[in-house]
Amino acid sequence: MADPISNLVSQLCRLPGVGTKSAQRLAYFILDMPESEAREIAKAINDARDKIHHCPICGNYTDTDPCAICRDASRKTGVICVVRDARDVVAMEKMREFRGTYHVLGGTISPMDGIGPDDIRIKELLQRIDEGGVSEVILATNPDVEGEATAVYISKLLKQRGVKATRIAHGIPIGGNLEYVDEMTLLKAMEGRREM
Amino acid sequence: MADPISNLVSQLCRLPGVGTKSAQRLAYFILDMPESEAREIAKAINDARDKIHHCPICGNYTDTDPCAICRDASRKTGVICVVRDARDVVAMEKMREFRGTYHVLGGTISPMDGIGPDDIRIKELLQRIDEGGVSEVILATNPDVEGEATAVYISKLLKQRGVKATRIAHGIPIGGNLEYVDEMTLLKAMEGRREM
Numbered sequence: 001m002a003d004p005i006s007n008l009v010s011q012l013c014r015l016p017g018v019g020t021k022s023a024q025r026l027a028y029f030i031l032d033m034p035e036s037e038a039r040e041i042a043k044a045i046n047d048a049r050d051k052i053h054h055c056p057i058c059g060n061y062t063d064t065d066p067c068a069i070c071r072d073a074s075r076k077t078g079v080i081c082v083v084r085d086a087r088d089v090v091a092m093e094k095m096r097e098f099r100g101t102y103h104v105l106g107g108t109i110s111p112m113d114g115i116g117p118d119d120i121r122i123k124e125l126l127q128r129i130d131e132g133g134v135s136e137v138i139l140a141t142n143p144d145v146e147g148e149a150t151a152v153y154i155s156k157l158l159k160q161r162g163v164k165a166t167r168i169a170h171g172i173p174i175g176g177n178l179e180y181v182d183e184m185t186l187l188k189a190m191e192g193r194r195e196m
Numbered sequence: 197m198a199d200p201i202s203n204l205v206s207q208l209c210r211l212p213g214v215g216t217k218s219a220q221r222l223a224y225f226i227l228d229m230p231e232s233e234a235r236e237i238a239k240a241i242n243d244a245r246d247k248i249h250h251c252p253i254c255g256n257y258t259d260t261d262p263c264a265i266c267r268d269a270s271r272k273t274g275v276i277c278v279v280r281d282a283r284d285v286v287a288m289e290k291m292r293e294f295r296g297t298y299h300v301l302g303g304t305i306s307p308m309d310g311i312g313p314d315d316i317r318i319k320e321l322l323q324r325i326d327e328g329g330v331s332e333v334i335l336a337t338n339p340d341v342e343g344e345a346t347a348v349y350i351s352k353l354l355k356q357r358g359v360k361a362t363r364i365a366h367g368i369p370i371g372g373n374l375e376y377v378d379e380m381t382l383l384k385a386m387e388g389r390r391e392m
Contacts, residue, residue, distance in 0.1 A: 002247075002258050004247040008241065021214065025212065030245075031248055039245065063200050069197075
């Protein structure tokens, strides 16, 4: 295989879920496609890295300052939904229901990986709260060990400041099946039961 | 989602096997990774399109003229293995057994898609044969309708020129199971049976 092809294959291998075999398939596809289209893919990668940065307020990826959500006057700045990643904001926005703002942590506390509270955007969240006007912080980190620890850690800081901290509900997903759900989820679903 | 991100997502969607969901995952991964690594992926795409072209002899992708295989004096130029795509050459070379040369057609005859004999590199193959010294042409197109039709079409032209044409064997793959093999493959395996 010619050097520029094998280099392209090894670069594509860096992408998640792309092994050598599929990187090879992608590389030949990129060689086979019209040249302008291949160039557009490269340009889109460079453009994204040129124009996208973190919103100075919420930390979400944006090409404007502040981001479209933080600029939107119709959104309630008093309710902040805390998520781990920018992609979690996309998931939340798909719901078309939440009208507050976000705070993207850019990670979760994980001592095993050497990530402490100072390595994620907790300080920036507290600054926003100290500026006043925040009535509720929804902790929407993932229901895994790190996400849970991060939510607990932040909720303590919020209580000190007298700000209401809520956690998104865990339970059986819609369309899910009791039989196939793991015990932890079932436990959370039982704990979180409500009167009908 | 900011425009440069959604543009990156739609560009990545052009790649085979990449749907909106995984394109989104790839796009955020590209934004999250160190900037230099993201730039290297874009550069690898541009480099491949800058440097890679078709070998003037065999039609394989190469960054040299002619390609490494056509330049290799130890290979038998009298035996030409005809394949559809450049990736088929990679598959053949992995075998480390074939010491002849290749001819990449760049497609197969497919009247349904409007691809006739003149749209693939058959003319160039006949030129190589007319230059003399070719004793055998191995037709290694895929065992599908188009590949079979292309092999039959080329074999007729070769017979007119008195050049031996062979077809790679079809049958049960190694590790395959009679029970799960389709009838056409089984038929080919029976037809191709050899005395032990």
